[in-house]
Amino acid sequence: MDHVDSSSFSMSDYERQQEEIESETKSSPIVGDKQSIESLRQAYNPDNEQVQKKINELIQNYSVWRTVRGDGNCFIRAFLFSVCEELVLKKDTTKQKHFQSVLKNSLESLVNLGYPEMLLDDFYSVLDDLVTEIGEGKIKSVDELQQRFVDPDTKDAIICYMRFLISAYMQLNGDEYIPYVLGTTDHVTMDSYCKTELEGMYKEVDNIIVSATCAACGVSLRLECVDAQNRDSTQQVQTITFPDQSEPTIFMLYRPGHYDILYKR
Amino acid sequence: MQASQKLLQNQLKTMLKEPVEGFKVELCDDSDIYKWRCYIQGPPDTPYQGGIFQQKWSFQSYPFEPPTLTFTSGFWHPNVESNGKVCISILHAPGEDEMSGERPEERWNPTQTPETILLSIISLLSDPNIFSPANVDAGVEYRDKREAFKVRVKKLIEKANAALPSDFEMPKPKKIEVPSTPIDNGDYDFEIEEDDSYEEDVEEEEEDDLSGDDGEDEEADDE
Numbered sequence: 001m002d003h004v005d006s007s008s009f010s011m012s013d014y015e016r017q018q019e020e021i022e023s024e025t026k027s028s029p030i031v032g033d034k035q036s037i038e039s040l041r042q043a044y045n046p047d048n049e050q051v052q053k054k055i056n057e058l059i060q061n062y063s064v065w066r067t068v069r070g071d072g073n074c075f076i077r078a079f080l081f082s083v084c085e086e087l088v089l090k091k092d093t094t095k096q097k098h099f100q101s102v103l104k105n106s107l108e109s110l111v112n113l114g115y116p117e118m119l120l121d122d123f124y125s126v127l128d129d130l131v132t133e134i135g136e137g138k139i140k141s142v143d144e145l146q147q148r149f150v151d152p153d154t155k156d157a158i159i160c161y162m163r164f165l166i167s168a169y170m171q172l173n174g175d176e177y178i179p180y181v182l183g184t185t186d187h188v189t190m191d192s193y194c195k196t197e198l199e200g201m202y203k204e205v206d207n208i209i210v211s212a213t214c215a216a217c218g219v220s221l222r223l224e225c226v227d228a229q230n231r232d233s234t235q236q237v238q239t240i241t242f243p244d245q246s247e248p249t250i251f252m253l254y255r256p257g258h259y260d261i262l263y264k265r
Numbered sequence: 266m267q268a269s270q271k272l273l274q275n276q277l278k279t280m281l282k283e284p285v286e287g288f289k290v291e292l293c294d295d296s297d298i299y300k301w302r303c304y305i306q307g308p309p310d311t312p313y314q315g316g317i318f319q320q321k322w323s324f325q326s327y328p329f330e331p332p333t334l335t336f337t338s339g340f341w342h343p344n345v346e347s348n349g350k351v352c353i354s355i356l357h358a359p360g361e362d363e364m365s366g367e368r369p370e371e372r373w374n375p376t377q378t379p380e381t382i383l384l385s386i387i388s389l390l391s392d393p394n395i396f397s398p399a400n401v402d403a404g405v406e407y408r409d410k411r412e413a414f415k416v417r418v419k420k421l422i423e424k425a426n427a428a429l430p431s432d433f434e435m436p437k438p439k440k441i442e443v444p445s446t447p448i449d450n451g452d453y454d455f456e457i458e459e460d461d462s463y464e465e466d467v468e469e470e471e472e473d474d475l476s477g478d479d480g481e482d483e484e485a486d487d488e
Contacts, residue, residue, distance in 0.1 A: 119328070119376050122272055153268050156329045160375050199374040200358050201329045 025071050030150045031081055032067035034263070040065060040253075050236075054226045057237045058253070058262075062224070065253060066261040072202035073159045075252075075259045079213055079221070080162055081149055082250035082261055087134045088145050096135040102217055103128055106165040109172055115164065123161035126154055160201060166209060167194040169216035180208045204257065214242040222248035224262060226255050269327055273298045276379050284436040285383045290322075299324045301379075303334075305386060306435060307422065312415045313390050316422030317429055320351070322379075331356040331373040334382070338425045341417050343393040343404035352399035355385050 037059055044051045068078045087096050107124050111117045130148060133139045139148065148154050170177050174190040184206070187193035198209055205213075214221050225238040241248055251262040277298070280290050287306040294300060301322040307313025318340065324332040334356065336349035344352050354371040371385075398404030406414045 116376055116378075119272075119378070122268060123375070126268065156326075157268060160329060164376075195374065196372065199376075200372055201375065202358060 025069060028067065028069050030069045030155055031077065031146050033146075034064045034066050037062055037065050037262075048228065050228055050230055051226065054236045057235070058224060058226065061265060062251065062262045063265045064263040066263070068260055070258050072204045075205050075210060076159050076162050076166075076213070077149070078252055078259045078261050079217075079219075079250070080158060081145070082252070083217065083219055084130070084134060084145055084149075085142055086249060087131070088139060088142055091137075093135065096131060098218065100128065100131050100135070103131065103161075103165065106168050106216070109168040110164055113168060113171060115168075120161070120164060123157045123164070126157035127161045130154065130158060156201065162213075163199050163201070166213050166216050167198050170194055170198070170209075170212045173212075173215075177208055177212060184208070211242050219250060220246040220248045222251050223254045223259075224251065226253060269324070270298050272328060273324060277301070280379055284438050285380060286438040287387070287435070288383050289436055290379065293321065299327070301332075303383075304429075304433070304435070305390075308387055308391050311391050312418040313422070316418075316425050317433070317435070318425045319428065320349075322382075328375040328377070330358065331377070332382070334386075338428050339421050341400075341403050341414070341421055342390070343395050343398040343400055343407050344389055345403070346399045350399070351386075351389070353385050353389050355382065 037055070040058070041052065041055055044055070046052065066081075068074045068081070083099065086092075087099065103124065107117075107120060110120055130139070134145070139145055149158075171190050171194060178190055181187050181190065181193045185193060185197070187196065197203060197206065210221075210223070213219075221242045223240045223242070225240065230236075231238060251264060253260045253262050277290065277292070284290075287308065289304040291302050292298065292300065293302045301324070303320045303322055305318045305320060307316040307318065319337045321335050321337055322332050323335075334351040336345060336351070340349055346352060355373055355377055358373050393404070393407055395404045395408050403414070406417070
């Protein structure tokens with residue numbers, strides 16, 4: 001949308017299009033069901049050789065994917081769902097305790113940074129309760145987890161808290177991130193970057209935030225990037241791992257502007 | 266009960282207990298926590314002085330999305346649409362309306378509260394942003410024909426005041442943050458007889474506060 005020449009548009013065309021996009025977005029599930037990766041093909045023109053080639057490549061490593069609503073929260077929602085899904089499936093108490101301590105420490109950091117504890121605590125406790133329930137075996141299956149992720153009392157609060165958690169991490173590790181912020185955005189301080197690009201809901205995240213999210217939670221993520229571009233390489237799907245060289249535990253499909261969850265064969 | 270209902274109820278309670286000077290908030294209908302009515306006293310030294318204006322606040326997806334604020338009687342201001350809808354930056358999500366020239370750090374995020382909104386309204390009424398007007402006619406008149414602007418607002422003040430409930434009363438804020446005169450506790454001599462400007466008094470006060478226990482130095486100077 002951003003690249004369309006706005007001068008050729010009347011305002012009502014623009015508004016109508018915005019409404020169409022909005023209603024389309026709202027009709028897609030917040031966290032969808034698992035489905036065969038073959039269904040990804042249907043989203044593309046069968047004559048688009050470039051993309052079909054990339055999907056063939058993906059199929060060698062992944063059999064199943066799960067869609068996440070493209071409302072600007074997709075990366076954070078896909079990330080958090082994958083992290084929780086692993087906790088539900090592997091019942092790894094150490095990992096569950098670690099994630100819970102990440103949450104707790106971030107709340108302390110936010111308060112030290114001057115954020116209002118009373119307000120943040122409402123979001124924090126929703127996410128902390130969710131992780132506690134996973135640990136106590138109250139959320140037993142991935143289906144139950146999916147239910148919680150679409151529950152009206154949970155769905156926004158957990159994403160909102162993740163945004164503040166990542167913000168606190170980036171501000172406390174500003175030295176590491178500020179060169180990228182200065183180099184790729186118009187922001188000159190971490191504070192203004194985090195407030196504008198991260199803390200508001202429905203704001204799409206960039207690669208700097210993707211990297212910081214993995215670092216903040218101690219999670220390794222692999223992104224498989226599928227776009228229409230021809231790459232000058234035998235491998236057509238570009239693969240990025242955060243942190244670099246680590247052994248990934250969660251996997252995502254990246255198509256320009258959108259993230260979905262992938263499952264390894 | 267939904268989390269947002271609980272949050273709004275707490276915030277309403279806080280605002281009723283510690284009202285912000287020049288504002289009164291209440292529910293439009295006691296059974297609906299998502300709809301507030303707000304009375305706003307026109308700030309002194311602005312065209313709105315002398316009027317008490319009513320707004321409807323609608324908190325649909327609070328706190329994840331900003332509420333909408335609408336003046337219910339006619340209003341004339343560069344940043345208020347002709348239908349009364351208030352357009353200020355903290356009521357916009359980041360990324361929305363990129364061309365408006367609003368500074369990005371003032372955008373909505375879920376830690377904003379009714380109180381921070383009120384502070385933005387004070388600044389809206391005192392200092393209209395004529396660079397990104399929601400009501401272009403009002404923006405141009407404010408810039409070029411200030412007297413005509415004031416006359417028009419004056420009529421709206423009469424209309425707004427006439428629409429107030431007959432038993433309406435502005436709450437008195439309980440907290441007074443800045444004492445109007447320095448408290449003389451006998452430790453320092455304030456040279457107020459020379460009628461320094463208020464700002465200088467404040468500066469002097471701050472210096473004294475900062476020096477804290479080092480009062481001895483100053484006493485030595487005085488001697």
